[in-house]
Amino acid sequence: MTTQTISPTLLSEFQLGDLTLKNRIAMAPLTRARAGVTRMPNALMAEYYAQRAAAGLIIAEASVISRQAIGWENTPGIYSPEQVQAWKEIVGAVHAQGTPIFLQLWHCGRASHSSFQENGQLPVAPSAIKINLDSIATPNGKQSYQIPRALETNEIPLIVEDYRQAAQRAKTAGFDGVEIHAAGGYLIDEFLQSKTNQRTDHWGGEVENRYRFLKEIVEAILTVLPSNRIAVRLSPNSTYNDMGSPDYREAFLYIVEQLNTYGLAYLHIVDGLALGFHQLGTPMTLAEFRDVFTGPLMGNCGYSQEQAEIAINSPVADLISFGRLFISNPDLVQRFTHNWPLNPPADIKDWYSFLPSGYIDFPTYQQSSIADV
Numbered sequence: 001m002t003t004q005t006i007s008p009t010l011l012s013e014f015q016l017g018d019l020t021l022k023n024r025i026a027m028a029p030l031t032r033a034r035a036g037v038t039r040m041p042n043a044l045m046a047e048y049y050a051q052r053a054a055a056g057l058i059i060a061e062a063s064v065i066s067r068q069a070i071g072w073e074n075t076p077g078i079y080s081p082e083q084v085q086a087w088k089e090i091v092g093a094v095h096a097q098g099t100p101i102f103l104q105l106w107h108c109g110r111a112s113h114s115s116f117q118e119n120g121q122l123p124v125a126p127s128a129i130k131i132n133l134d135s136i137a138t139p140n141g142k143q144s145y146q147i148p149r150a151l152e153t154n155e156i157p158l159i160v161e162d163y164r165q166a167a168q169r170a171k172t173a174g175f176d177g178v179e180i181h182a183a184g185g186y187l188i189d190e191f192l193q194s195k196t197n198q199r200t201d202h203w204g205g206e207v208e209n210r211y212r213f214l215k216e217i218v219e220a221i222l223t224v225l226p227s228n229r230i231a232v233r234l235s236p237n238s239t240y241n242d243m244g245s246p247d248y249r250e251a252f253l254y255i256v257e258q259l260n261t262y263g264l265a266y267l268h269i270v271d272g273l274a275l276g277f278h279q280l281g282t283p284m285t286l287a288e289f290r291d292v293f294t295g296p297l298m299g300n301c302g303y304s305q306e307q308a309e310i311a312i313n314s315p316v317a318d319l320i321s322f323g324r325l326f327i328s329n330p331d332l333v334q335r336f337t338h339n340w341p342l343n344p345p346a347d348i349k350d351w352y353s354f355l356p357s358g359y360i361d362f363p364t365y366q367q368s369s370i371a372d373v
Contacts, residue, residue, distance in 0.1 A: 005337050007309040014056060014318060016296060017228030017265055019100045019176060021056030021319075024312055025333055028300055028323035029059040029104040029179065029233075033074035033352035034359060039064065041076050041086040046093040047360050052326055053097035054333035059268075059321065060090070062106035062181050065166035066159075068124065069187070070116045071108025073139060074354050078103060078166045078173075087173035100176040102231060102265075105166050107159065109187030110148035110196070111241045113138045122149040126190050126197040126204065126213075131242045153201050156213065159187075164220035167230075177229035177265055180217060184270075185241025188214050189234075192255060195245040207251045211258060218262060227263040231298075235270035236284040237277040244278025252284060257292045266296040266319060274302025286316040305336050327351070331364040340365040 005011055014021045027049075034045055049058060063078045064070050070077075077083050087103070094101045108116075110131060112123035115138040125148035135142040151159070167178050182188035190196040191213040197204050203212050214232070221230055236252040238244070245251065259267060269289055277283045286299050298319040299311055308320035326332050328346040335342060343362055350358020 006339060007305055007336055009312045010305070010309045010320065011333070011337055014296075016057065016100075016319075019057075019265075021100070022054075022098065023056040023333060024319045025055050025308075025336070026057040026059060026298060026319050026321035027052050027055040027326050028321035029061050029181070030323050030327065031061050031072060031075055031352065032327075032359065033072065034354055035074055035076035036354060037074065039070075039075060039077035040083060041090050043089065044356060044360065045076070046090045049090055049101070050093040050097065051330035051360060052332070053094045053099040054331065055099060055326070057319070058094055058099055058101040059179050060101055060103045060175070062104045063166075064106050064108070066107070066162045067118055068159075069107035069162070071112030071123065071136075071186075072352075073137065074352070075106075078105070078169050079162075081169075084169045084173045087170075087175070091174040095174070102177040102179050102229075103170040103173075103175045104179040104181050104233070105163055105170070106181045107162075107187040109185075109190045110145075111136070111184075111186055112148075113143055114146060115140050115143065122146055124149050124151050124155070125187070126151060126199055129196055129198065131185075133242055150199070153203075156203060157216075160213070160216045160220050163217045164224060167221040167224045171224060177225060177231065178221065179231040179233055179268060180214070180221070181233055182214055183233045183235035183268075184238065185235075185243040188217065189241075189243060192234075192251065193243060193245040194247055194251070195243065207247070207254050210251070211255050214255070215258065218259070218264075222262070228265050230262070231265045231268055232259055233268040233270070233300075237273065238270060239276055239278045244280055246280055248278070248280060249284060249288075253288065253292055256289050260293045260295065264295050266298050267293050268298040268300060268321065270301045271299050272301025272303055286311065287314075290316050328362050330360075330362055331366075335365055338365075 110125035131145040296318040311317040
């Protein structure tokens with residue numbers, strides 16, 4: 001007999017603009033490195049996403065908008081016609097189960113290495129400030145981070161155009177929308193934060209100028225997609241990729257106030273502290289952003305089923321995205337629905353392996369039950 005769910009609100013329908021989500025659970029964008037050296041979406045990825053399409057919304061993994069944007073091995077791209085065609089199979093597999101899917105648009109910025117770049121050029125950033133960490137995984141093994149090249153003023157509009165074209169390609173591939181990756185210490189986040197942006201032109205200095213790059217990207221994509229098909233992801237508390245700025249609270253509240261004017265599909269906030277936080281002050285919460293953002297809010301990072309239900313009922317969140325739980329539980333929604341136990345966490349060695357194992361072979365609860373008989 002089915003046990004009554006402990007998450008009636010989390011599992012309820014939600015109207016996301018003109019999209020009806022069957023529940024308030026999103027699959028977070030997860031870098032899984034299964035696209036190979038060609039960065040081509042493939043049938044293996046289609047099976048992986050289709051297995052998890054009981055989610056109300058799938059946010060496909062971060063996909064680089066250009067060759068310059070590359071900073072991880074074997075991650076997919078959205079910069080060529082061939083990639084567009086390949087993504088169509090994945091979008092179709094998810095749509096066949098009645099689930100909308102957004103694509104996350106990515107430029108790694110300084111979180112890259114010359115071995116990823118054409119002609120061995122240095123990675124680019126707002127300012128020539130190196131990531132203060134030990135090493136980065138590259139095609140030639142682990143190497144030291146490099147001092148990036150500061151972008152010239154006349155180069156910035158070219159990258160904005162890369163984002164616009166990537167959004168157009170995502171639309172052509174059939175994605176329901178795009179999520180702009182402005183978190184995690186990647187290029188847009190580097191522009192937003194005073195720690196990494198020490199420019200003296202129109203894109204640096206006060207937060208109004210540091211926000212300009214993201215503003216221009218949003219407005220460029222608005223020429224391709226309506227605002228309710230565009231989302232933004234931010235990580236105000238994160239130290240990932242050596243981030244964390246003293247003026248974080250003032251800056252991110254301003255940024256979110258500005259984003260609120262566009263009527264975005266949702267704002268995706270990495271508010272959870274499962275991966276630590278910068279300790280420059282008290283962590284920012286969804287409640288703070290709820291005060292300045294009137295659209296749908298999505299929380300992320302380390303939420304349990306119970307914590308997600310509480311956040312939505314508070315109501316500081318409208319949606320919660322789950323990452324690691326979806327890696328090892330393709331049937332996560334069904335497990336939440338029936339109060340079934342979760343699979344053990346995936347081994348970290350499988351997260352970025354270019355193999356089917358540790359990717360599409362996690363058992364559903366029903367498969368596990370049959371195997372135990």
